[in-house]
Amino acid sequence: MQEIKVHDKLFVPWLTEQTITDRVKDIAADINNAYAGKKPLFIGILNGAFMFASDLLKHITIEAEISFIKLASYKGMKSSGQVVTAIGLDVDITDRHVIIVEDIIDTGKTLHQFLPQLHNQRPASLKTAVLLHKPEATIHPVDIDYCCFSIPNKFVVGYGLDYNGLGRNLPAIYQLKD
Numbered sequence: 710m711q712e713i714k715v716h717d718k719l720f721v722p723w724l725t726e727q728t729i730t731d732r733v734k735d736i737a738a739d740i741n742n743a744y745a746g747k748k749p750l751f752i753g754i755l756n757g758a759f760m761f762a763s764d765l766l767k768h769i770t771i772e773a774e775i776s777f778i779k780l781a782s783y784k785g786m787k788s789s790g791q792v793v794t795a796i797g798l799d800v801d802i803t804d805r806h807v808i809i810v811e812d813i814i815d816t817g818k819t820l821h822q823f824l825p826q827l828h829n830q831r832p833a834s835l836k837t838a839v840l841l842h843k844p845e846a847t848i849h850p851v852d853i854d855y856c857c858f859s860i861p862n863k864f865v866v867g868y869g870l871d872y873n874g875l876g877r878n879l880p881a882i883y884q885l886k887d
């Protein structure tokens with residue numbers, strides 16, 4: 710894999726497509742074991758989680774449902790501090806076993822704000838499956854139940870994650886070059 714340019718910035722390879730696939734399969738197997746017979750409802754957070762949610766669900770072999778909501782807060786490489794719900798939830802989650810599918814926990818602001826709103830709707834259980842976590846950047850605590858990769862506090866693109874709209878279609882993950 711070679712370094713790439715997205716808008717004005719250079720990015721270096723960080724996680725290959727194969728590395729991601731292997732780990733996503735492991736997480737799916739853990740969820741299959743934990744949720745057999747519970748018909749979980751996966752909720753993917755758009756836009757960033759579209760690729761992770763798609764690949765994860767391909768390896769879910771138990772009965773399950775998926776829906777999506779759209780939350781957004783990032784402008785360029787910075788959190789705007791405001792989490793906006795652009796498309797809301799169209800399913801009743803009361804008494805359901807809910808698994809939130811998110812591409813990245815960075816500052817933690819997005820899920821820290823959103824999870825209590827879901828708790829209020831009284832799901833039977835509420836857990837999180839996250840592709841990437843930046844522990845050094847997380848200042849708003851979030852419980853992560855299934856985490857694919859802990860990564861350093863550097864901006865990343867690819868596999869659903871963007872820099873100002875570009876890079877989401879890359880099948881691997883790249884890190885901002887120093």
Ligand SMILES: O=P(O)(O)OC[C@H]1O[C@H](OP(=O)(O)OP(=O)(O)O)[C@H](O)[C@@H]1O
Nearest residue numbers: 756757781782783814815816817818819
């Ligand atoms: O932990 P945080 O600091 O809140 O960052 C994580 C959030 O930021 C990104 O969303 P963004 O607002 O960029 O929207 P997008 O998913 O449409 O790219 C990402 O998809 C997470 O939802």
Ligand code: HPA
Nearest residue numbers: 783815863864865870871
């Ligand atoms: O490192 C990141 N890359 C892309 N989008 C993001 N949203 C939060 N952190 C990131």
